[in-house]
Amino acid sequence: MSKFDKIIIGSVITFAGFFILGIGVIVYNSYKCARIPVYQTVITDFEIQPLKIKVSKDLHAEMLVEIQKIIEQFEIKTLQCFIFQGHSQRPSYLVNMVGKISDNKTLANISEQKLPLNDHTILQATLKLCGANPKEDDSFFELNVLWIHKILIYKNYIIISMSVSNPTYLNSDAEKQAFLEKFIRNKKR
Incomplete structure (x- = not known):
């Protein structure tokens, strides 16, 4: 050679x-x-906002009523909200809103289908930020899927999760807060 x-x-x-x-x-x-949120905040006395998505108004209203029913059923008063970067090359985001289920509420009506938590790193990170300390072999329940909303249950936490895109990247905290307010905001008095 x-x-x-x-x-x-x-x-x-x-x-x-x-x-x-x-x-x-x-x-x-x-x-x-x-696994690191780009924005996080706590919202009390909140209301879920109608989304600007291409579905019938009846279906959209039904989704909002269903989410509100679940929030009232579990007596959720405060949500910890997290925005995670979905993809590093385009402005997509994962919004997780976590509420603690009231201690006197039972989870008897939840389906028995368990999903492994170790396959969902962002969900694990969200739960750790809320103080849940999930273990590798833990599982969670998918309570309901309503268009882009996934409603998940982990022990005594309820997670409303959605994957959404934005026309531009969110840089400032004001942009991130405005983005979050498309989905949830404090009730108007």
Whole structure:
């Protein structure tokens, strides 16, 4: 093997190593960023907002009534709200709103279908931020799916989760608050 061949092979191996390292960094950063919320706040005395989505008004009103019924059933008075970056290359977000279920409420009407929590890293991060301390082998229940809303139950926590996009990235806290207010806001007095 000539000296030139060795240089070419060494260059190709070095380039491949840098390429693999670059892919690894991108995957690591996208995984790490998804677990840290870009915005969080606590809202009390709230109301769920009607969404601007392409469904019939009757279906949309039915979804809002269903969510409100669940909130009243479990006597949720305060929601901790989190916005997570959904995708690093486009302005998509995951909004998780977490409420603590009243101690005197039973969860008897919940379906027995359990989903593993270890497959849902953002849900794990949300629960940790709320003080739930989930374990790796824990599971949760998917109570209801209403268009873009998923209503999940983990022990004595209820999570209203939705994946949404925005025309632009959210940079300032004011933009993030306005984005969140599309979905939930304090009741007008």
